[in-house]
Amino acid sequence: MDTQVLIIGAGPVGLTLALDLGRRGVRCMIVEQKDKPAFLPKMERVNARTMEIYRRMGLASKIRAAGLRPDVPMDVFVVLDLAQPPLLRLAYPSVAEAQADIAATKDGTAPLEAYQLISQYTLEPLLAAECEKHPLITLNWSTAFVDCAQDGEGVTTTLRGPGGATRTIRSPYMVGCDGGASPVRHALDIKLRGEANSLALRQGLYRCEELYDRLPKGNGPGHGRHYHVADDKSSFLIMQDSTKYWTLHAQAGSDEEMKELFQKAVGFPVTFEMLSCNPWRQNLMLAERYGKGRVLLAGDAVHLVIPTGGLGMNSGVGDAVDLAWKLDAVLKGWGGPQMLASYEWERRQIGDRNVGASRYATIGRRKWRSMWRPEIRDDTREGKKARDVLAHVADVEQRKTNEMIGAELGYRYVDSPIICDIPGGPEHLFRTYEPTTWPGARLPHVWLDDGAAMQDRLPDFGFTVLRLGGSKVDVAPLQQALAAYGAPVTTLDIPDQIARDIYGCDLLLLRPDMHVVWRGDAAPDAAEVARIATGH
Numbered sequence: 001m002d003t004q005v006l007i008i009g010a011g012p013v014g015l016t017l018a019l020d021l022g023r024r025g026v027r028c029m030i031v032e033q034k035d036k037p038a039f040l041p042k043m044e045r046v047n048a049r050t051m052e053i054y055r056r057m058g059l060a061s062k063i064r065a066a067g068l069r070p071d072v073p074m075d076v077f078v079v080l081d082l083a084q085p086p087l088l089r090l091a092y093p094s095v096a097e098a099q100a101d102i103a104a105t106k107d108g109t110a111p112l113e114a115y116q117l118i119s120q121y122t123l124e125p126l127l128a129a130e131c132e133k134h135p136l137i138t139l140n141w142s143t144a145f146v147d148c149a150q151d152g153e154g155v156t157t158t159l160r161g162p163g164g165a166t167r168t169i170r171s172p173y174m175v176g177c178d179g180g181a182s183p184v185r186h187a188l189d190i191k192l193r194g195e196a197n198s199l200a201l202r203q204g205l206y207r208c209e210e211l212y213d214r215l216p217k218g219n220g221p222g223h224g225r226h227y228h229v230a231d232d233k234s235s236f237l238i239m240q241d242s243t244k245y246w247t248l249h250a251q252a253g254s255d256e257e258m259k260e261l262f263q264k265a266v267g268f269p270v271t272f273e274m275l276s277c278n279p280w281r282q283n284l285m286l287a288e289r290y291g292k293g294r295v296l297l298a299g300d301a302v303h304l305v306i307p308t309g310g311l312g313m314n315s316g317v318g319d320a321v322d323l324a325w326k327l328d329a330v331l332k333g334w335g336g337p338q339m340l341a342s343y344e345w346e347r348r349q350i351g352d353r354n355v356g357a358s359r360y361a362t363i364g365r366r367k368w369r370s371m372w373r374p375e376i377r378d379d380t381r382e383g384k385k386a387r388d389v390l391a392h393v394a395d396v397e398q399r400k401t402n403e404m405i406g407a408e409l410g411y412r413y414v415d416s417p418i419i420c421d422i423p424g425g426p427e428h429l430f431r432t433y434e435p436t437t438w439p440g441a442r443l444p445h446v447w448l449d450d451g452a453a454m455q456d457r458l459p460d461f462g463f464t465v466l467r468l469g470g471s472k473v474d475v476a477p478l479q480q481a482l483a484a485y486g487a488p489v490t491t492l493d494i495p496d497q498i499a500r501d502i503y504g505c506d507l508l509l510l511r512p513d514m515h516v517v518w519r520g521d522a523a524p525d526a527a528e529v530a531r532i533a534t535g536h
Contacts, residue, residue, distance in 0.1 A: 003029040003138065004331055006157055006171040008145045008184050010037070012120065013299030013316035014177030015127035019057060020324035022136045024461060026331060029169065030131065031159055033144040037124040040276065041205055041240055041247050043313040044119045049408045049442070050314045051113035052455065053321050056514075059130065060113060066126050067118030068241045070096035074117065075224035076402050078368075078394045080377055080387075081267025082211075082237075086221040087230060087391040090402060108435035108444040108502040111409055112455050117225065119241045120313070145183050148174060150294045173327055175296045177316070180283070182301035188292045192304065194285035194355065201234065202279050204248045204258040208272035212243040228365075228398070229265045230390055232372055237265050245275075282306045282362070284355050290344035298323060303351035308361035308401040309430075311354040314408070319347050325461075325512040329535070334486035338417040339535030346413040357407045357430045364397035400431070409433045413440035413515060418535050420518040437503045443514045444503070449496045455514065462488025463517070463533065466508040469500030473507060473523050481530035509533065 005021055007014045010032035021028045046054070046063060054060045064070070071094055078088040093101060098114035131137045142162040149156050155174040160166050176184025185192075215223055229235035235250040250261045255277040262272065287302035299316030323343050329335030371390040375382045406429035413419055425438045435444035446454040458464050463482055465475045475491055482489040500506070509517040509529060517533045518524055 001154060001171055002169045003027050003171050004173070005029075005327055006031070006155070006169050006174040008157075008174065008176045009178035009299075009301075010034070010124070010128060010139065010141075011177060011179065011299065012043070012123055012127060012313050013320050014175070015124065015131055016057075016317050017175060017177060017298065017320035017324055018131050018137050018139075019059075019127065019134065020321055021327065022131070022134045023057065024324065024328040025136065026328055027136045029138040029140065029171070031140045031143040031145065033142065035142045035162075037121065037128055039121045039205075040278070041203070041238070041245070042120040043123075043307070043310070044117055044238060044240060045310045046116045046118055046123070047310055047314045047408045048111035048113055048115050048405070050317045051116055052111055052445075053317060055113055056455070056460065059127075062126060063118055063123065064095070064116055066122050066241075067116045068095070068243070070094060070099070072117075072243070073223050073225070074115075075222070076226045076228070076398065077221040077224050078228045078230055078391060078398065079221055080230055081265055082215060082220055082227060083267030085219050087387055088394050088398070089221065089224075090395075090398060092225075092402065106447055106498065108446055109433060110445060112445040112453050117241055119245070122241055145176075145178065145187075147187055148184070148295060155294050172331065173294050173296065175298055175323065176301050177297075177299050177320070178301055180300040180304050182297065184295065185287065185297055185301050188289075188295060188297075190287050190289050190292070190297070192285040192287055194283070194304075195359075196283050196285060197281045198284070198306075199234070199282040200251065200279065201249050201282070202252045202255070202258050202277055204250075204255070204262060204277040205275045206246045206248065206262055206272045207244060207275055208246055208270055209244045211246065211266065211270050211272070212239065214268070214270065226402075227265070228394075230372055230376055230387075233261060234369060235261055235265055237262075284359050284362075286348070286351050286355050290348050296323060296340070296343065298347075302348070303355060305355055305358035306362045307358075308365055309354075309358050309404045309407065311358055311404065311407060315351060315354045318350060318411075321513055322347050329487070332486070334534055336485075336534050336536030342416050342418045342535065346416050349414060350411050353411065353428060354407060357404060360430060361401040361404070364400035368394035368397040403431045405433045406430045409442060410436075411442070412436075412438060416440060418517070418532060419515075420524075420529060420532055435502060437505060437508055437516050437519050439516050439518060441516050443508070443510060443516060446499050446502050448494065448499065454494070454499060457492060457494070458510065458514065459490045459492075461512055462490060463512065464510040465489065465491040466503075466510060467491060467493045468495075468503060468506055468508070469497060470495045471506040473521075475507065475523065477526035478509070478524060478529060481526040482533065485530060485534045485536065487530075487534050
């Protein structure tokens with residue numbers, strides 16, 4: 001075998017997968033057809049759950065240092081243009097304010113990490129640099145996937161290098177993280193199903209170094225993150241992480257029109273340069289399968305969402321960390337036959353839910369945009385009415401895009417073959433988060449008595465038997481049953497009453513990704529729980 005895991009695609013998902021595998025001691029190779037990370041914005045927000053993941057990987061502080069300053073407001077506006085008072089302002093905390101709120105929240109309803117605004121053209125090179133210096137990760141640029149074939153032992157993948165010559169790589173597993181057009185998915189003959197090409201837009205990237213500092217703070221909207229222009233072009237202006245670059249999405253017939261729409265959205269003269277302009281189409285689609293045999297898929301290769309809600313790249317990172325520990329388990333011999341099968345079972349249901357959340361938010365945005373009337377800019381009674389109606393509807397509907405904490409933190413793996421099933425469970429909500437330790441859920445963040453975060457106490461690798469509130473239940477049989485399969489396991493005693501109160505049970509068994517496998521107040525059937533947890 002040339003490598004243990006071959007990863008096709010060096011976007012945030014493929015790079016994150018490689019880094020998580022590498023820190024677990026798994027050798028992997030990434031191939032990317034581009035010659036370097038592209039200077040394209042694509043995504044611009046790492047959500048709270050993804051920042052928790054990056055914290056466990058030791059990357060959160062580096063991502064914050066590279067991203068938007070913590071003092072910049074994250075407000076969202078609906079405007080006629082940036083020179084006029086906004087029709088609607090939705091206030092959201094800066095990173096610094098969100099971190100202060102998290103520090104003061106003691107009931108488990110907050111994440112451990114705040115979100116971070118960072119453009120993809122900043123995040124990708126950062127993750128790539130981390131991969132390039134890791135001794136177990138090989139990153140090959142200008143290398144394209146051609147085809148693959150698999151047998152009972154592994155995958156033989158044909159690649160085309162910079163000079164056009166082909167070579168083959170042999171690996172036990174291969175993962176396609178190669179985007180919505182995914183050649184790997186096509187090679188597997190896996191189809192996407194859903195709503196395709198619902199709206200055609202262009203995305204322009206602009207350098208305008210003066211705009212942020214010149215935003216009117218009195219009569220104008222002031223500083224924020226998103227500026228939705230109330231027009232018939234679906235225009236949507238986004239500040240990027242340095243505050244020097246901006247993107248505009250709009251229905252436009254040409255690149256030249258995109259320059260005009262940018263100037264119209266700003267509303268006052270500025271010096272700017274359009275660096276790129278690319279067409280894109282809105283899709284809400286989910287793959288029929290998340291892989292075949294030893295070839296698996298992650299990220300946009302299996303789920304395409306509209307950016308409403310910010311669930312695209314963030315869902316892909318969730319795929320990556322779910323897959324990383326399962327590949328590690330199988331490669332090291334303690335993961336049973338249900339281990340990799342659970343990847344599709346767990347992550348496809350989350351992909352489906354997040355496509356639904358994006359649809360929910362998109363319908364809301366379309367609803368308030370449908371309130372646009374040609375007279376909306378007029379200084380007349382009819383113009384004022386048009387503005388008031390649109391703002392009133394947007395005050396309800398636009399929030400659906402920006403308030404997705406339930407989708408971010410509250411996802412739960414239901415009926416997974418490697419989770420101890422308990423029928424029922426809390427309702428899945430998009431916009432609100434209720435902390436729970438129901439099997440399949442992410443362990444809620446709790447501040448302990450000494451000021452430490454519970455998540456930081458958990459071992460980086462393996463299972464954790466969490467014994468809470470001073471419980472004396474003998475967990476040695478459970479630990480021994482897991483160890484008998486070769487699975488790494490640690491017992492952690494946390495006497496702090498706050499953790500016991502919020503988690504609601506004396507005992508929890510946690511997976512390496514901090515999701516709950518089992519919970520209870522008395523010792524479980526150790527052999528049965530260990531058999532399920534390890535995929536046997």
